[in-house]
Amino acid sequence: MHSDILTRSPLLAGIFYPGDGKQLFSEIAKFEIPSAPPDVRSCAIVAPHGSFSYSGRVAAIAWAALRGAHPAVIVIAGAAHLPYEEGVFLPESTQFEIPGATLSVDTALQKRLLGKISSLRQDDLPHLEEHSIEMQLPFAAYLFPGVPIMPLILSGWSTRTIATAVDLMKEIQLCHHENSVLVISSDLAVSDTPEECDALSNEFIAALKAKKHQMFHGVDTAKHSFCAESAIRSFLIANPQSRPELLEYRNSAAYREHLDEPVVGYGAIRFVR
Numbered sequence: 001m002h003s004d005i006l007t008r009s010p011l012l013a014g015i016f017y018p019g020d021g022k023q024l025f026s027e028i029a030k031f032e033i034p035s036a037p038p039d040v041r042s043c044a045i046v047a048p049h050g051s052f053s054y055s056g057r058v059a060a061i062a063w064a065a066l067r068g069a070h071p072a073v074i075v076i077a078g079a080a081h082l083p084y085e086e087g088v089f090l091p092e093s094t095q096f097e098i099p100g101a102t103l104s105v106d107t108a109l110q111k112r113l114l115g116k117i118s119s120l121r122q123d124d125l126p127h128l129e130e131h132s133i134e135m136q137l138p139f140a141a142y143l144f145p146g147v148p149i150m151p152l153i154l155s156g157w158s159t160r161t162i163a164t165a166v167d168l169m170k171e172i173q174l175c176h177h178e179n180s181v182l183v184i185s186s187d188l189a190v191s192d193t194p195e196e197c198d199a200l201s202n203e204f205i206a207a208l209k210a211k212k213h214q215m216f217h218g219v220d221t222a223k224h225s226f227c228a229e230s231a232i233r234s235f236l237i238a239n240p241q242s243r244p245e246l247l248e249y250r251n252s253a254a255y256r257e258h259l260d261e262p263v264v265g266y267g268a269i270r271f272v273r
Contacts, residue, residue, distance in 0.1 A: 033067065047186075106149065162233060166234045190262050223262060
């Protein structure tokens with residue numbers, strides 16, 4: 001292997017999704033991802049990152065909103081679930097591996113971003129131990145085989161982190177050209193009861209539609225609720241002309257093994273021009 005090729009190996013294959021490539025893509029096919037309406041162009045989506053059994057169908061519906069696009073790069077923004085320092089982190093790895101596929105990082109775009117945005121960081125550590133990017137890769141490989149990715153992880157909710165993410169999204173010019181799409185990997189509310197989970201998730205979606213840029217009051221960092229809220233907010237600031245639409249919502253209550261297990265909200269959201 002060439003010395004400048006670094007591969008990020010899968011963390012949750014065989015746990016959150018099938019560990020065999022043929023089985024993985026067969027399972028995605030069973031989600032029966034529909035085609036997007038030809039008259040609607042989605043430039044960005046929010047898709048959940050729970051296990052396939054919990055939120056795979058919701059993620060598939062979100063990704064379906066991108067069908068018909070012909071992106072040159074898929075930007076995937078995830079949240080850090082472990083306590084790293086604040087910032088926006090691009091990977092050192094040049095490819096991300098999942099069963100049955102290897103996705104290449106757009107290293108030319110990454111080099112340009114790092115050269116233009118001084119606050120961006122390049123560090124593999126947040127990527128190696130994080131699942132939010134990984135859970136989107138099977139859908140990327142299934143719908144857009146061979147298209148390179150630009151994975152980034154947002155750690156924290158500081159003003160500087162938001163500003164860095166906004167600069168990055170403006171630099172890539174998401175929603176201004178047909179050559180890029182954005183996937184924000186995020187779950188919604190995490191609460192003790194289904195009722196509270198649904199109420200907070202619905203309130204968050206209403207806040208998106210109202211284009212409120214301040215941090216959502218329902219974010220519970222201890223529970224990782226609305227984990228990529230900072231990425232969603234950054235996108236809305238960078239692309240004020242975009243309009244969110246909720247495509248699907250469900251919570252994890254039906255899958256709980258114990259009644260004291262937190263309830264997670266999963267939403268498929270698209271942003272249209």
